[in-house]
Every structure is written in structure tokens, then in C-alpha cells.
Amino acid sequence: KQEVTQIPAALSVPEGENLVLNCSFTDSAIYNLQWFRQDPGKGLTSLLLIQSSQREQTSGRLNASLDKSSGRSTLYIAASQPGDSATYLCAVTTGGSARQLTFGSGTQLTVLP
């Protein structure tokens, strides 16, 4: 059974810092890995999707890497801003024809002004 772990559970940083969020998964047989952002009381916003054949994806100040063989992914946020404060969730897609997402518990990020 696939398990996804995110460390740390919570993180507080001053504005302007670069930071790294970590995600690990137990079964390397994945189709892709996604990073989501979730604001309080809201749904999920997809930030980056990395296919299993890719090593990284970039969008603006965000960069996500994937090492499938070791079961690890990192989300790098450059020059953090207070507006980046949210919970960040990592999820992997597994399965055959019935593809499913397995989520980690998330990292709650607070960027202090």
C-alpha cells in the first residue's frame, strides 16, 4: 500500500527566505507526483505536476524535483512571501486503469512579514 509522508508538518520562516518542503513515498511505481496548495477552508490548487519520466518542473518561484528511485520529491520556494502562507500537499498517482491519488498530510507554511 502506497504511503506518502511530508516533513516538516509545519514551518515558519521570515519573508524573503528560500525554503524546501519534503515529500517521500514508499512505492516507486507511480505515474506522476503533484504538489498542491490549500488555503484555509478552500479546495486544492494544483501547483506542479511531474511525470514519472521527468526530474523536475518549474513554475515562477516554485521548483519541484522528483527522484523516483529513492521515493522522494522536494518543493523549493524561492524568495518566500506572506502570500505563500498555506498548506502544501504532495500526492502521487498510482494504479492501473483506475488511477488514484495518495496524499501526504501536508506542510503548513507560515511566511512572516
Added chain:
Amino acid sequence: EAGVAQSPRYKIIEKRQSVAFWCNPISGHATLYWYQQILGQGPKLLIQFQNNGVVDDSQLPKDRFSAERLKGVDSTLKIQPAKLEDSAVYLCASSSGTGLVYEQYFGPGTRLTVT
């Protein structure tokens, strides 16, 4: 393109009452998912539909939860009777289920509070 729609956005009920949630997926998406997200945890899959058939409901508490997807479009999730531990956000997602890039799109969720 319109996103995944859910209603209601918020619901407060007493334990042992019943409640129903509605989801309208992105037009043309064959696969629909219901997730339960308890505070401080990641979403957990409850049920997955492919068109109007159930693909996986292994984590659905079938003694109190039920779901249907009539005509392979809209879906409803029902809880009867509700327990305190059902307090959570219920998320609906949809996917086209085709192509090399598989991606799920999420609705805004329904926040359920059971008192």
C-alpha cells in the same frame, strides 16, 4: 472551461441526522472522485466512479455512507446517520482519464460540522 462545482459549501448538522452533498464535474470528465479530508490530514479517497460505475469504494463506510452518479455526470454523496467523527471537508474531483498526463481537478469542497 468551468471547474468542478460543489454544494453546499458549508453544512452544520446534529449527530444522527442525514446530509447530502452534490458535485458537478468538469464537462466530459468520465472519472469522478469523492475525498474526505479531516482537519490536519491529507484527503482520503472514499469512492471513485468511471462514468456511472463504481471503480473503488473500499474506503467508504458503507454502513452510513452512500454515493451515486446518475447518467455518468453529477454525483451525490450521502451520510446517514452522521457521527461526530464525520466532521471534515468533503472534496469532489474529476479527471478525463485519458492521455499521458493524468491530472485530477478539485472542487472547492463542502465543510461538514457534526455537533
